[in-house]
Amino acid sequence: MSLRVYNYLTRRKESFVPIHEGFVGMYVCGPTAYGHAHVGHAKVYITFDVVHRYLEYLGYRVRYVQNITDVGHLTDDADEGEDKVGRQALKERVEPMEVVESYTRSYFEDMDALNILRPDISPRASGHVPEQIELAEALIEKGHAYESNGSVFFSVKKCPGYGKLSGRKVDDLEEGARVSVSSDKRDPRDFAVWRAAAPNHIMRWNSPWGEGFPGWHAECSVMAKKYLGLPFDIHGGGLENIFPHNESEIAQSEAAYGVEFARYWLLNNMVTVDGVKMGKSLGNFTTIKDALSRHSPMTLRFFILTSHYRSTTDFTEEALSAAGTGYQRLMGVVDLTRQQLGEASTDELPDRVFEDVLQQHRERFLVAMDDDFNTPRAVAVLFDFGREVNKLLNRGQPVGRETLKAIDGFFGEMGGSILGIVPEETAARASAGIESQLIELLIDLRAEARERKEWATSDAIRDDLAKVGVDLEDRPEGTTWRLTR
Numbered sequence: 001m002s003l004r005v006y007n008y009l010t011r012r013k014e015s016f017v018p019i020h021e022g023f024v025g026m027y028v029c030g031p032t033a034y035g036h037a038h039v040g041h042a043k044v045y046i047t048f049d050v051v052h053r054y055l056e057y058l059g060y061r062v063r064y065v066q067n068i069t070d071v072g073h074l075t076d077d078a079d080e081g082e083d084k085v086g087r088q089a090l091k092e093r094v095e096p097m098e099v100v101e102s103y104t105r106s107y108f109e110d111m112d113a114l115n116i117l118r119p120d121i122s123p124r125a126s127g128h129v130p131e132q133i134e135l136a137e138a139l140i141e142k143g144h145a146y147e148s149n150g151s152v153f154f155s156v157k158k159c160p161g162y163g164k165l166s167g168r169k170v171d172d173l174e175e176g177a178r179v180s181v182s183s184d185k186r187d188p189r190d191f192a193v194w195r196a197a198a199p200n201h202i203m204r205w206n207s208p209w210g211e212g213f214p215g216w217h218a219e220c221s222v223m224a225k226k227y228l229g230l231p232f233d234i235h236g237g238g239l240e241n242i243f244p245h246n247e248s249e250i251a252q253s254e255a256a257y258g259v260e261f262a263r264y265w266l267l268n269n270m271v272t273v274d275g276v277k278m279g280k281s282l283g284n285f286t287t288i289k290d291a292l293s294r295h296s297p298m299t300l301r302f303f304i305l306t307s308h309y310r311s312t313t314d315f316t317e318e319a320l321s322a323a324g325t326g327y328q329r330l331m332g333v334v335d336l337t338r339q340q341l342g343e344a345s346t347d348e349l350p351d352r353v354f355e356d357v358l359q360q361h362r363e364r365f366l367v368a369m370d371d372d373f374n375t376p377r378a379v380a381v382l383f384d385f386g387r388e389v390n391k392l393l394n395r396g397q398p399v400g401r402e403t404l405k406a407i408d409g410f411f412g413e414m415g416g417s418i419l420g421i422v423p424e425e426t427a428a429r430a431s432a433g434i435e436s437q438l439i440e441l442l443i444d445l446r447a448e449a450r451e452r453k454e455w456a457t458s459d460a461i462r463d464d465l466a467k468v469g470v471d472l473e474d475r476p477e478g479t480t481w482r483l484t485r
Contacts, residue, residue, distance in 0.1 A: 003058065003370045006310060008242065008265040009165055012409035018233050019263060024060045025228035026052065027262070029220060029237035029245070032069040034088040037110050038285040039300070039315055040238070040271040040278045046301055046311040046420075047268045047373075048236045049116040053418050054369055064372045065227045066119040068107075071126045071203050072195075072216045077318065078244055079192040079215070080416060086202045096203055100124075110288040113297040115420045121227050125173050125219035129205050130454040132222050135256055136193040136207075144255040148184040150196030150210040154256060156189040159251045165224040166243040191248050193218050217248035224249075225257065235262035239269050239310075240277065248404065268309040278315060286315065298331075299324040302421050305375040326383075327421070332385040332471075334411050334422055335482045336393055341404040354392060358410055361385040365414050375419065382415050439470055446472075 003016040018024050028048045031041055046333050048064075055062050075081030089096040111118070125132075136152040139145035145154045162170050170189065184196075192215035197204040204211045226233060230253070246265070251317065253261040271278045278285050291300055294317075303323035307313045361381055368377035389407055392399060415422035442461055449457040462472050465481075473480050 003054075005266060006266055006372045006374060008239075008267050009262075011167075014264070016264065018060065019231060022059070022061060024055050024062045024234065025232035026055075026062060026064050026236060027220070027224040027228055027232060027233040028064070028119075028235075029241060030066040030068050030119075031103075031107050032073045032084055033100045033107065034084045035103060035280060036287040036289055037107050038278060038280065038287050039291055040285065041107075042110070042114060042288050042291075042300060043271050043304050043309070043313055044236075044238050044268055045116050046114060046304045050267075050305070050375060050419060051234070051236065051266065051373055052117060053420060054373060057413075057418050063121070063228065064119045065123065065224065067219060067223050068100070068104055068122055068124045069216070069219065070097070070104075070124050070128075072214045072219060075460060077216075079195070083201065083203060083213070089202060097126075100126075106239070106289075110176065110292075114288070114301050115297065117420075123223045123227065125214065125223075126203070128219060128222050128226070129214060131226060132218040133194065133205075133207050135218055135222050135252065138256040138463045139193060139252060142255065144252070145193055146186065147209050150212055151184050151192055152194040152209060153185050153190040154193050154248065154252050154255070155187065156191070156251070157187060159255060161254070162251045163247060165250055166247050168243060168247070187410060191215065191230045191244060192218065193252060217245055217252065220245075220249050221253040221256075221261075223263070225253065230257055231260040231263055233262070234264045234266055236266045238266075239267040242267060266309075269312045271313045271315050273315055274464075275314065291320070294328075295320050295324055298423075299327050302327040302330075302379075305419060305421065306379055308374060308376055310372070310374075312436055330382060330386055330415075331422070332482055333389050333393075334408075334415075335387060336480070337404055337411065338408050339480070339482060340393060341397060341401065341408055344399070344401040344404055351392075351400065354388075354403055355406070357388050358406055360384070362410065362414065363386070369418065378414070378419065382411070382419075385410065394475075439465070439481055443472065443481065447479065 004013045005016050006013050017373065026048070028044070031037055045066075048066075052062055052064050070085055071083065073084050075084055075087065078390070083096075085096050085099055088099045092099060108118070123201060136145060139154060140147065140152065143155075144158055145152050156170055159170075179483040194207060194209065194212055194214055196210060196212045201213070203213055220373065224230075224235070235246070235249075246267075250261050273284045276282065276284060288300070300323075303320050304313065306323060306326075317415075364384075365378050368374045369382060371377070392403075392407075411422050414422060415423060442465060446458050446461040449455075449461070465472060469480050
């Protein structure tokens with residue numbers, strides 16, 4: 001089975017065939033850098049991190065471009081209101097670019113913690129103002145835009161295809177329905193490519209129409225074209241931006257450049273809180289930093305991946321705690337495998353029966369991923385495989401090194417390289433370190449206490465180890481241990 005993706009442009013699943021053989025160009029709308037990233041952002045960027053990882057697993061060379069919005073994103077998400085960065089700068093009494101630097105660093109700290117691979121290029125809107133001015137000029141020259149009082153607006157009625165991504169028809173767009181009303185517009189449905197700067201507007205650049213700043217939609221059009229060329233393969237982002245942002249990107253790009261903009265549109269659904277979209281404007285958001293103060297980064301990543309990216313993800317502390325329990329159960333199998341691998345002394349050939357089990361689970365995992373990156377099904381395969389591994393490791397017979405290496409390789413490749421939830425190294429692999437030696441010493445002391453029938457001492461050692469994240473398991477051949485944190 002080849003990779004199939006759900007393309008929002010056609011509203012159906014399609015076989016993924018890149019424009020250039022062996023190469024994938026992917027653009028994902030990045031954050032607006034005026035506050036700390038929240039759990040909704042985590043879903044977007046974990047989603048496309050997995051897309052990135054899986055495409056590379058399939059052998060593609062991926063160029064991943066993800067912008068940083070540092071100008072032009074107004075408070076109503078269209079053409080009216082204050083610039084979000086500028087407003088935050090006034091609140092904090094600093095320069096706008098100080099706000100951007102601070103929250104961009106914060107964003108990448110969060111992404112690194114969540115094991116999200118860095119994009120190949122992270123361009124800023126403010127660094128591409130000349131290209132955005134050129135876009136406005138090209139649209140005016142081709143009759144798709146007009147200047148009005150220092151602003152440039154795209155004429156929606158001159159674009160018959162406007163609405164092809166969101167499914168909205170131009171004639172059905174009503175004044176005030178996420179389409180801002182401005183006396184400078186000839187038609188309330190038109191959107192800004194360039195805005196004249198009001199006297200109190202902080203961020204402003206010279207242009208042929210006077211001092212102003214670019215429209216929010218313009219940045220993605222010009223940066224995608226500059227770094228990926230047109231058309232490119234995948235445009236990603238959050239479903240909530242399908243209108244007006246993504247729709248306007250397509251319209252202005254195809255009108256200005258005369259070619260298709262993006263071939264596949266992959267959009268993730270939102271994170272909700274009690275059924276309501278999580279967002280800063282609604283005040284119901286939890287920052288990634290706040291979530292990570294109570295849960296591990298891998299718990300949050302695992303939680304996101306247990307729902308399909310096109311489904312909503314309802315965020316609660318109870319759900320996140322349950323995800324943490326599930327993740328620890330999975331990692332317990334990984335830790336036990338790696339612990340036994342570190343102790344294995346036999347080098348016999350792999351267990352042929354278990355080789356078949358491993359291959360069956362690998363095929364199931366890849367079938368799930370080929371079906372529009374179905375991570376919940378892929379995670380379920382990891383758990384099914386973990387149960388088979390537990391049976392093998394607990395059957396009371398030594399498991400050969402080659403079989404253990406194959407199991408570890410499966411977890412590392414499927415759960416690590418692709419899903420990003422299984423670290424290359426776990427603490428159990430530190431069997432030669434002082435921590436492991438101290439644990440082994442305590443196990444020996446507990447064994448001596450058990451021989452003397454000092455059950456209170458034996459139980460105290462076991463309970464104290466459990467408190468610091470070391471779980472003991474007594475077996476006929478001796479006591480084994482695993483880390484639970």
